[in-house]
Amino acid sequence: MKIMIIGTGYVGLVSGTCFAELDHEVVCVDNNLEKINKLNNGEVPFFEPGLAELIAKNKKSNKLSFKTELKDDVNEADVIFIAVGTPPKENGQANLQYVFDVAKEIGQNLKNYNVVVTKSTVPIGTSQKIKRIIAKYYQGEFDVASCPEFLREGTAVKDFTNPERIVYGTENERAARVLRMVHEKLTCPKIETTIPSSELIKYAANAFLATKISFINEIANVCETVGADIDVVSYGMGLDSRIGHKFLKAGLGYGGSCFPKDVRALQSLSGENGYQFQLLKAVIDVNNYQRWKFFHKIKSVFQDLNGLEVAIWGLAFKANTDDIRESVSIDLVNKLLEEGARVRVYDPKAMENTRSILGEENLFYSDNALDACRDAAVLIVGTEWAEFQDVDLVQLRNVMKNQIIFDGRNLLDKNKLLNLGFKYYSIGR
Numbered sequence: 333m334k335i336m337i338i339g340t341g342y343v344g345l346v347s348g349t350c351f352a353e354l355d356h357e358v359v360c361v362d363n364n365l366e367k368i369n370k371l372n373n374g375e376v377p378f379f380e381p382g383l384a385e386l387i388a389k390n391k392k393s394n395k396l397s398f399k400t401e402l403k404d405d406v407n408e409a410d411v412i413f414i415a416v417g418t419p420p421k422e423n424g425q426a427n428l429q430y431v432f433d434v435a436k437e438i439g440q441n442l443k444n445y446n447v448v449v450t451k452s453t454v455p456i457g458t459s460q461k462i463k464r465i466i467a468k469y470y471q472g473e474f475d476v477a478s479c480p481e482f483l484r485e486g487t488a489v490k491d492f493t494n495p496e497r498i499v500y501g502t503e504n505e506r507a508a509r510v511l512r513m514v515h516e517k518l519t520c521p522k523i524e525t526t527i528p529s530s531e532l533i534k535y536a537a538n539a540f541l542a543t544k545i546s547f548i549n550e551i552a553n554v555c556e557t558v559g560a561d562i563d564v565v566s567y568g569m570g571l572d573s574r575i576g577h578k579f580l581k582a583g584l585g586y587g588g589s590c591f592p593k594d595v596r597a598l599q600s601l602s603g604e605n606g607y608q609f610q611l612l613k614a615v616i617d618v619n620n621y622q623r624w625k626f627f628h629k630i631k632s633v634f635q636d637l638n639g640l641e642v643a644i645w646g647l648a649f650k651a652n653t654d655d656i657r658e659s660v661s662i663d664l665v666n667k668l669l670e671e672g673a674r675v676r677v678y679d680p681k682a683m684e685n686t687r688s689i690l691g692e693e694n695l696f697y698s699d700n701a702l703d704a705c706r707d708a709a710v711l712i713v714g715t716e717w718a719e720f721q722d723v724d725l726v727q728l729r730n731v732m733k734n735q736i737i738f739d740g741r742n743l744l745d746k747n748k749l750l751n752l753g754f755k756y757y758s759i760g761r
């Protein structure tokens with residue numbers, strides 16, 4: 333089939349590339365000329381394992397192309413996916429301006445039947461608004477549908493090509509048939525439902541996972557007050573088949589481009605429709621509290637941070653990505669700089685993104701994990717990169733001024749560090 337993806341951000345680029353890998357003919361459209369030029373020159377705008385190779389492969393086979401305008405190809409496509417950004421407003425609502433701008437442009441250029449599908453995460457009712465906008469400019473036949481994405485940064489290619497489920501909401505059999513054909517090579521449970529149910533499934537899934545994270549962090553805080561070990565507690569909980577082990581890892585809380593935005597959007601959506609989602613308010617409050625509780629733990633040890641040499645491992649909001657959106661590490665860096673600390677940072681992939689946001693005043697970018705710790709009074713682990721577990725702890729002890737570690741991800745081996753003379757602080761252990 334011929335597929336058009338509008339938007340080459342994280343969701344759009346991964347989805348378009350993987351659709352091409354499934355032997356569809358895909359054109360990805362974005363009005364950012366610089367980004368499209370880079371993609372046409374083989375440059376990928378963000379790091380995602382395996383993506384660059386798939387882009388190169390499918391461009392070479394002419395199954396994947398990148399353009400700045402949709403008008404030349406929109407009527408050649410069998411289906412159009414909208415995958416533009418929906419950034420949060422100050423009140424927590426999703427900003428749908430980019431979605432609606434695209435809908436208008438589709439309506440102005442459409443000449444024959446098509447199925448317009450929201451791949452972006454959007455509130456319930458968005459598809460109907462898209463339908464009204466397109467109908468204002470195009471009086472012919474078309475359908476709207478919803479097909480939310482379930483891509484995890486760091487494993488997105490695998491998640492797309494080996495999905496746990498596919499969800500699409502449609503208004504009729506004709507649109508459903510198109511989406512069946514688009515996804516026919518993927519083997520997994522496929523949920524065909526109404527558009528409102530489809531739109532809500534994505535929000536509900538992310539909100540529930542965020543709830544598990546906040547819950548286990550609350551349990552970790554209880555562990556610290558009663559002398560229990562959160563690793564053992566979460567392991568024991570996870571053996572219950574009703575609970576499971578996933579997302580029961582204590583730490584600094586969730587971040588990134590999805591969980592914070594989607595949880596706030598669902599809370600806002602509920603309020604707009606007359607229901608106060610009290611649990612989500614608690615989830616958000618706990619998540620915000622967790623990072624600052626950790627920061628105050630650091631301050632309780634050092635009191636005055638002015639002039640303190642601090643090393644930070646990890647800047648991305650999670651491992652295997654260069655995404656620093658709503659990263660706890662970035663918040664910690666900013667707070668440490670405000671307190672007058674001298675901060676050295678290292679991240680395998682997120683250094684350039686950090687430099688573009690924070691600059692270099694009082695912030696030093698290191699070549700590797702050990703270099704970041706040279707003469708440091710304290711090391712903070714902010715992201716759970718696997719390579720940090722492989723650092724030679726004897727060398728680490730030798731390069732640090734003081735052997736003090738605050739592990740915000742419970743990543744390092746506590747017993748080894750204590751045996752080497754480190755003072756080690758973690759979450760709920």
